[in-house]
Amino acid sequence: MPITFVPETQTFYLDTDNTSAIFRVYDQGYILTEYWGKRIHHADLTRLQKVYASGFSPNYPGAVDRSWSLDLIPTEYPVYGGGDYRSPAVQVQFPDGSRLLDFKYHSHRVLEGKPELPGLPHLDGADCTLELTLRDDYSGLEVVLSYSLFEKIDIIARSARICNKTGAPLKVTRALSASIDLPRADFDMIGLYGAHIRERQLDRTPLRHGIQSVESRRGASSHQHNPFAALVSRETTEFSGDAYGAALIYSGNFVISAEVDSFDTTRFQLGINPFDFSWKLEDGEEFVTPEAVMTYTDQGLNRMSQNFHNAFRHHLGHTRIRNKVRPIVINNWEATYFDFDEEKLFGIIDCCKGLGIDTFVLDDGWFGKRYNDVCSLGDWVVNKDKLPHGLDPIIERCEQNGMSFGLWFEPEMVSEDSDLYRAHPEWAIHKEGRPFCTGRCQLVLDLANPEVLEYLKKALSDVLANHRISYVKWDMNRHITDAYSSALPADRQPEIYHRYMLNLYALLDYLNKRFPDVAFEGCSGGGGRFDAGMLYYMPQTWTSDDSDAIERLKIQYGTSFAYPPQCMTAHISASPNHQMGRVTPYDTRARVAMSASFGYELNPLHLTDEEREEIKNQTARYKKIAPLVTEGDFYRLISPFDRNCCAWMFVSPDKRRAVAVYVQKLGVPAWPRNLVYLAGLNPDARYRIEEMDGEFYGDELMHAGIALPWMGDFQSASFTLEQID
Numbered sequence: 001m002p003i004t005f006v007p008e009t010q011t012f013y014l015d016t017d018n019t020s021a022i023f024r025v026y027d028q029g030y031i032l033t034e035y036w037g038k039r040i041h042h043a044d045l046t047r048l049q050k051v052y053a054s055g056f057s058p059n060y061p062g063a064v065d066r067s068w069s070l071d072l073i074p075t076e077y078p079v080y081g082g083g084d085y086r087s088p089a090v091q092v093q094f095p096d097g098s099r100l101l102d103f104k105y106h107s108h109r110v111l112e113g114k115p116e117l118p119g120l121p122h123l124d125g126a127d128c129t130l131e132l133t134l135r136d137d138y139s140g141l142e143v144v145l146s147y148s149l150f151e152k153i154d155i156i157a158r159s160a161r162i163c164n165k166t167g168a169p170l171k172v173t174r175a176l177s178a179s180i181d182l183p184r185a186d187f188d189m190i191g192l193y194g195a196h197i198r199e200r201q202l203d204r205t206p207l208r209h210g211i212q213s214v215e216s217r218r219g220a221s222s223h224q225h226n227p228f229a230a231l232v233s234r235e236t237t238e239f240s241g242d243a244y245g246a247a248l249i250y251s252g253n254f255v256i257s258a259e260v261d262s263f264d265t266t267r268f269q270l271g272i273n274p275f276d277f278s279w280k281l282e283d284g285e286e287f288v289t290p291e292a293v294m295t296y297t298d299q300g301l302n303r304m305s306q307n308f309h310n311a312f313r314h315h316l317g318h319t320r321i322r323n324k325v326r327p328i329v330i331n332n333w334e335a336t337y338f339d340f341d342e343e344k345l346f347g348i349i350d351c352c353k354g355l356g357i358d359t360f361v362l363d364d365g366w367f368g369k370r371y372n373d374v375c376s377l378g379d380w381v382v383n384k385d386k387l388p389h390g391l392d393p394i395i396e397r398c399e400q401n402g403m404s405f406g407l408w409f410e411p412e413m414v415s416e417d418s419d420l421y422r423a424h425p426e427w428a429i430h431k432e433g434r435p436f437c438t439g440r441c442q443l444v445l446d447l448a449n450p451e452v453l454e455y456l457k458k459a460l461s462d463v464l465a466n467h468r469i470s471y472v473k474w475d476m477n478r479h480i481t482d483a484y485s486s487a488l489p490a491d492r493q494p495e496i497y498h499r500y501m502l503n504l505y506a507l508l509d510y511l512n513k514r515f516p517d518v519a520f521e522g523c524s525g526g527g528g529r530f531d532a533g534m535l536y537y538m539p540q541t542w543t544s545d546d547s548d549a550i551e552r553l554k555i556q557y558g559t560s561f562a563y564p565p566q567c568m569t570a571h572i573s574a575s576p577n578h579q580m581g582r583v584t585p586y587d588t589r590a591r592v593a594m595s596a597s598f599g600y601e602l603n604p605l606h607l608t609d610e611e612r613e614e615i616k617n618q619t620a621r622y623k624k625i626a627p628l629v630t631e632g633d634f635y636r637l638i639s640p641f642d643r644n645c646c647a648w649m650f651v652s653p654d655k656r657r658a659v660a661v662y663v664q665k666l667g668v669p670a671w672p673r674n675l676v677y678l679a680g681l682n683p684d685a686r687y688r689i690e691e692m693d694g695e696f697y698g699d700e701l702m703h704a705g706i707a708l709p710w711m712g713d714f715q716s717a718s719f720t721l722e723q724i725d
């Protein structure tokens, strides 16, 4: 059993194949964190916890001596009020105004597998779970800390359940999912920051004393920061060194922080952002936090990412679609924008015949009076001026040409100029009578209001149930402002953001269950909500509205720190590219897009015969390599953040097949010797490389490398490996 409790020393040992987490019930029942890192024996680590008395670190009541202070003890779920001045994991307010808490060990149990997290996306299929209950004896408040172990992939999923057994309502003002105190400060913090059309750029900075964090206050996980962060040793590379990674399975306001105290302990925390949050918990009720996915490795960043990839590919979400090869899609957005009608769509669809594309996705503009982005969101009825015969003839046309049909929605939004807004202005998030912000001329529907949830269930089901739709692109093009819900009483207003998320998840859960064969693709102005919460319901996300292959190098590379490539949608778009104006070769665009869930974002009517042939080859090749992209281990080889090029590869689980891609950004005169070193191969196996028409040992390719020929601006190469014997 990977979870052991030793009663004599009151110690918990949580072991995965390569890691151990150790903590102990300590003096008076406080939980003392002893270790998290590389797997070690079940040692008694009490000897390490030598704390020295420190001025201004107060002693808790009955402390053994003046050195015993919660300000100094590393712990699992710190609270406010008892002398620990660092950031707590939980804060509450009792009816008498008191905010004081003192959680101590109450009980624990070990379960096979893992219980569901009610109403929240979560990992499944854990080997076992420890539930550790802590209690504040003064008030009767309890918190159940949950640790689920995934032995083979070195993942621990953590969450907390706050149970009000106090006999009166209280307010939860901070409820993080996980907190861990690490006994060192010499870390770099890695995070993913960005903007619309420049998502998930890599940030790596040394920690300093104090708090540093990534967070969202936008009502969505956001383009600006991602709910993932890692603490790594200064010397950690892609292939070696310590890396502690944490990702939150949540799509709303989050925080991930690292706090280095005066004694060089680093407190690493993540959860719902406490900013503008509180939750009224009636007596007998529970508040469950989202799930934090934590991993440690001493083998560098690639292994850390692979642990996350394995968790999200095999243990997250819709069981029918996860880890399946996704359809090759053609989307009409960059081909037509809003400017289409039935005839134009017929032309595009007919033109896809024989190209090897699986699904045609009709993007924004098919409903209401949607000729531009200033109106009609909320009115999910077909625009009869553009499509006089409805969606059915479009669907039939797709099927006649060997494709299935997909449709775009932006369900969470409403335009001021819409029938929905005219009928229900109170369903939009804003405060009546106060001027409010718009974004892309639209407002956000108040999903904290159960009536809105019911409306959306019906509006979307009406379209999905009455048409043969195999694919839904679910967009979301602005963030929340004017956070006020007309459906919530005054003392529950700060619940709006989390209630929004819970009802969004309820809506997606309902649609997943009612339409189990529909593949959902998430999108938020591209990659503004690329998080594990959304991936639970929608197993791939349009990675960015920037479809330029060279910009995508950084975006996809950064995204891969936490998320598997198959979860990223990447399309070949027209050249010159619409966002960057950049002209790039077709094969570079193809290599970048094929390293993800693949498709097209261009007008097939504009293709030359030669380009049509190229597309046929591309789709045939993608069908060949898609199992590798889906099931293979992904390795980052050269970072586009560090160099004028980028390289990565996929290796099949049995190491018999692999595909590597190298992309040159700008060409370099007097080409210096340029080698790319492959990774993850069987060192003793011989591989045939199709493009080099030669045979090579695995160790040779990994350690001696492949010499690249001269490449000009934006040129690229791929290497397709197959083991020979």
Ligand code: DGJ
Pocket: 333, 363, 364, 408, 475, 477, 523, 524, 525, 526, 542, 544, 545
């Ligand atoms: C933003 C998306 O990211 C685009 O792909 C497209 O669907 C537009 N919205 C449509 O308005």
